[in-house]
Amino acid sequence: MKISQKIITNLKSGGADFFLSVPCKLLANMITILENDKEIYYSAIPREEEGMGICAGAYLGNKLPCIMMQNTGIGNSVNSIVSLLQLYQIPVVFLISYRGTPGEPVGAQGGMGSVTEDILNTLRIPMLHCNIEEDLDKISTFTNHAKVIESPVAVLFNFNLMEDD
Amino acid sequence: MNRFELLNLLQQTIENELVICNIGLPSQELYKINDRPNYFYMLGSMGLASSIGLGLSLSIDKNVISIDGDGSVLMNMNTLATIGNRAPSNYTLLIVDNGSYGSTGDQKTFTNESTSLKNVAIGSGCKNVIECSGEETNENLQKALADKNNSYVIISKIKSGNVPIKPIPLNAVTIRDRFRKEIGLVSYL
Numbered sequence: 001m002k003i004s005q006k007i008i009t010n011l012k013s014g015g016a017d018f019f020l021s022v023p024c025k026l027l028a029n030m031i032t033i034l035e036n037d038k039e040i041y042y043s044a045i046p047r048e049e050e051g052m053g054i055c056a057g058a059y060l061g062n063k064l065p066c067i068m069m070q071n072t073g074i075g076n077s078v079n080s081i082v083s084l085l086q087l088y089q090i091p092v093v094f095l096i097s098y099r100g101t102p103g104e105p106v107g108a109q110g111g112m113g114s115v116t117e118d119i120l121n122t123l124r125i126p127m128l129h130c131n132i133e134e135d136l137d138k139i140s141t142f143t144n145h146a147k148v149i150e151s152p153v154a155v156l157f158n159f160n161l162m163e164d165d
Numbered sequence: 166m167n168r169f170e171l172l173n174l175l176q177q178t179i180e181n182e183l184v185i186c187n188i189g190l191p192s193q194e195l196y197k198i199n200d201r202p203n204y205f206y207m208l209g210s211m212g213l214a215s216s217i218g219l220g221l222s223l224s225i226d227k228n229v230i231s232i233d234g235d236g237s238v239l240m241n242m243n244t245l246a247t248i249g250n251r252a253p254s255n256y257t258l259l260i261v262d263n264g265s266y267g268s269t270g271d272q273k274t275f276t277n278e279s280t281s282l283k284n285v286a287i288g289s290g291c292k293n294v295i296e297c298s299g300e301e302t303n304e305n306l307q308k309a310l311a312d313k314n315n316s317y318v319i320i321s322k323i324k325s326g327n328v329p330i331k332p333i334p335l336n337a338v339t340i341r342d343r344f345r346k347e348i349g350l351v352s353y354l
Contacts, residue, residue, distance in 0.1 A: 018220075018224065041223060041224075043247075043251055045247055046243040046246055046247065047241075049212070049213070049241070050216045050241055050243055050244055051216075052210075052213070052216075053210065053212075053213030053214075053215075053216025053217045053220065053241075054216045054217070054223075054247070055220060056213070057185070057216065057217040057218060057219060057220025057221035057223075057224065058220040058221065058223065058224045059220075060205070060217070060220075060221050060224075060341070060348070061220070061221045061222075061223070061348065062224060062225070062350050063224045065220070079210060080210045080213060083208070083210045084207075084209055084213060084217075087208060087209050088338060088341045089337075089341065090341070
């Protein structure tokens, strides 16, 4: 749980107070932590694109939203990111379990794994890569950065990092 | 009654409630009928009006109305499950169901054939699902807004058809900021 706890603690200290998730086994411990956290709003939701809409509404209501999902979820959400979050300049933190990175046991995850960064680059979304535990300390500042630049930002953590959780 | 006439009629009920309005002609018609800062016009992301309203209603205490369409709900049908499980009492989803993709040339939607959004909403766990005529919509919306303990899904069955209209001349960030000012979050406007 130590990696998961550190990620959530840093997201919260950066200002995130509204969390949604579309499940991934790498997110399971974080979801357990959030389900027991009374300081923030948390819900699971069925689909990432819908989550972008819910996050946009939460920001209109003065929350700083974070949506937790697999990188596959970026593929489900491209239009909502461009035509809602970026069009209206709405900050949202994407906390992305980066499937398809080394350590990944499921070969089929390799496809989205190989295009995820290209998609985020094309969308001009700032990325923070978390490959080792020390990288997690940057999440707080990066979360606040979303609010400052009024834009979505993406935190990607890779498969190996979660093996130490 | 068509959508323009229904949106016009709703002005008798809507006061300072926060409204998230569906993309395309619904927003353009609402803007033409009675532009107000508490109206958030969607300029993109078809399907997400119900979701934006839900996220807003979970974040503040004021009444929130999402004005959506049958075609848009069909595009984001999982929203009904999320609303059925998570919508707070200050949330109302008003689905303007004209059986038609009005903004793209009035092609028929599946609600014109076999699909009942009322049944989908009930099956998704939504409480207080009301299907009614355009004429009955105001009284049902008033009931939903007055009820401080329950969320509502109102499906207003009307005729298809549009009026000649222009795009909304506001940019997205202007819509965002004047809307947030209504909530008390922007002081510089």
